[in-house]
Each structure stands twice: as C-alpha cells, then as structure tokens.
Amino acid sequence: MTPFRCAAASLARDEPAYGTASVVRGYLLVEYAGAWGRDALRDSRLPAPVKTFLRETSGRLGLKALLVRRHDRQRVAAGAGGCRVFAAYADPDSPWVETATLDRHEDLLDIDLTPLVRGHSLGLTPHPDSLFLTCTHGRHDTCCAEQGRPVARTLATGHPGLAWEVSHIGGDRFAGNVLVLPDGLYYGRVDPSNAADLAARHLDGRLSLDLLRGRSGYPFAVQAAEWFLRTELGEERLRALRLQRRERLGEDWQVAFDVSGQVWAVRLRMATRPPVQLTCTALRLDPAPTYELLDIAGPTENSGAVTGR
Numbered sequence: 001m002t003p004f005r006c007a008a009a010s011l012a013r014d015e016p017a018y019g020t021a022s023v024v025r026g027y028l029l030v031e032y033a034g035a036w037g038r039d040a041l042r043d044s045r046l047p048a049p050v051k052t053f054l055r056e057t058s059g060r061l062g063l064k065a066l067l068v069r070r071h072d073r074q075r076v077a078a079g080a081g082g083c084r085v086f087a088a089y090a091d092p093d094s095p096w097v098e099t100a101t102l103d104r105h106e107d108l109l110d111i112d113l114t115p116l117v118r119g120h121s122l123g124l125t126p127h128p129d130s131l132f133l134t135c136t137h138g139r140h141d142t143c144c145a146e147q148g149r150p151v152a153r154t155l156a157t158g159h160p161g162l163a164w165e166v167s168h169i170g171g172d173r174f175a176g177n178v179l180v181l182p183d184g185l186y187y188g189r190v191d192p193s194n195a196a197d198l199a200a201r202h203l204d205g206r207l208s209l210d211l212l213r214g215r216s217g218y219p220f221a222v223q224a225a226e227w228f229l230r231t232e233l234g235e236e237r238l239r240a241l242r243l244q245r246r247e248r249l250g251e252d253w254q255v256a257f258d259v260s261g262q263v264w265a266v267r268l269r270m271a272t273r274p275p276v277q278l279t280c281t282a283l284r285l286d287p288a289p290t291y292e293l294l295d296i297a298g299p300t301e302n303s304g305a306v307t308g309r
Helices: 006-012 048-061 105-110 142-158 192-203 220-233
Strands: 026-031 064-069 083-089 096-102 131-135 163-166 178-181 185-187 212-215 241-249 252-259 262-272 289-301
Touching: 006 142, 026 048, 048 064, 048 105, 083 105, 096 105, 131 142, 142 163, 142 192, 178 192, 212 220, 220 241, 220 252, 220 262, 220 289
Parallel strands: 026 064, 131 163
Antiparallel strands: 026 083, 064 163, 083 096, 131 178, 178 185, 185 212, 241 252, 252 262, 262 289
C-alpha cells in the first residue's frame, strides 16, 4: 500500500495555496547543524536553557523562532565555529534583516528580543541580502524532506550565500515550502524545476504568483486578496501594492490596495473546506480555509499614494 503523503493529497484535491502563509512579522533564525527532532525547539540537542528561552520567549512575544543550517550539512561542532543568528521583521512595506555570529548558543540568552516585536533593531549588523529558507524538516513531516531537500540543493547550488534549510514553517501539504526573508513571502509546491527561477525573479524584484502562498505580514484574508488582485492585474513587482485598509464583515472581507497611485478594492468571502487529513502524521481530520473572490473594483485615484517598486 502506498503511504499517505499530504502534499500529493492536497495537489490531487486541487487545493489552492494562496492565503495560507503563517501570520507573523518577527523572525529569529538560529543556526544549528545537528538533528532537529520532531519539534526543533523541544527535541534538538541545543542546550536546554537555550531551548527553553526560545520556546518561552517566542511564545510570549509572538515571534517565530526557527533553526537553520546549510544544505551541504558540513557540521561545525556547537560552539567551535560560532553560531549564526538572523533577526528579521517582515513588514510588508519596509522589511529588514540583521545578523550576528555568536561564540556559543548560550549567548542567545543575553539578547533582548522585545524590540523585534515592535519592528525595532536588536542592535545586530544589517544584512542587505535576501534569505531563501527551504523547509526540510522531515522528522516533522515526511513531505518536507522528500519535496524540500531537492529544492534546498537547487537553491544552495545557485545561491550558496543566501540559501538555508529551515525547520518547520507550516503548510506541510504545500511542500516544497520556501520562505523568503525579510519580505515574509511563503511559496509552496516549489520543486527543482522552478526553484532557480523563483530566486532569480525575487532578486529582480518580482514575485512568482503561481507559487505564492502569501505574505506573512498580512492576515490570511488579506494575503488572498493580494493574490487575487495581483493575478487580475498581472502585477508581479515586489512592492507594487500597498495596503490601504481592510474591513471584515462576517465571513466577507473588503481589502483596498494602492497600486501605483490608484486604489483597487477586493471583496472576498472566507469559508472552509470539508475536513481532511492535512499532514502526513495527523491523527484527526481538519478543515482548511478557502477564499471566494466576490468582486474587484477600481481604480480610483489616491493622491497620497506611494508608488511601489
């Protein structure tokens, strides 16, 4: 009997991926070359005080703490060669990332992460480049390993200084999953045939709309609205849209974006699909969100708009 694979099942039921990015702006990435276990912040062999700090602080502040490693898995013994960390803030309009190399993982305990929640610097070194993070967390979900590792290899070959493997980022059924920071862009169903183009387009300031799950700085419905509007307009420029307002009316949302000085309004309805097994190891059936486009209206002039990239 063929084992169940959540990514294949999601594809077979033709499940759209837009509007499914984790909703978060503050990210902390911690380099750890060892095994991650099923739950990276619980089961890895990081020092116990560090794991406790990452779990409790990220939970209290609403940050997303993730472990990263280079794809080639050339390991440096913990503490021997330093630990690379990144702090990123995925503001949809002004994202940023900064970095530092710590002598040992325990040095994380001396960093106050509170400013990151407000979008303020932690005092690390500004990092001018994008980060391409491929989920390869196979102990968490088999699809992430099977689909993610070939993608990670492709990105590491083409952009060795920018590409990392990352622990569980969510949306296993859309594997291979790639998170691009600091923009907070989640991409799904990435494979070796389209990974290089995704990276090249991003570095050229363009999105890959056919693979885009959403922008993590927005709520789910706003992510879907951005995808609907970009698809309607054929607008791929990374910062061409700026959110003007959003309003929820029951299950319906109205979301307005500025696009090069003109305002477009998107109306959509949120619902749920019938419950299904959403991950390879799920023990219960759960519903997944779905979004119905009701209307796209516009454009109207916006005299105070800022033109996107």
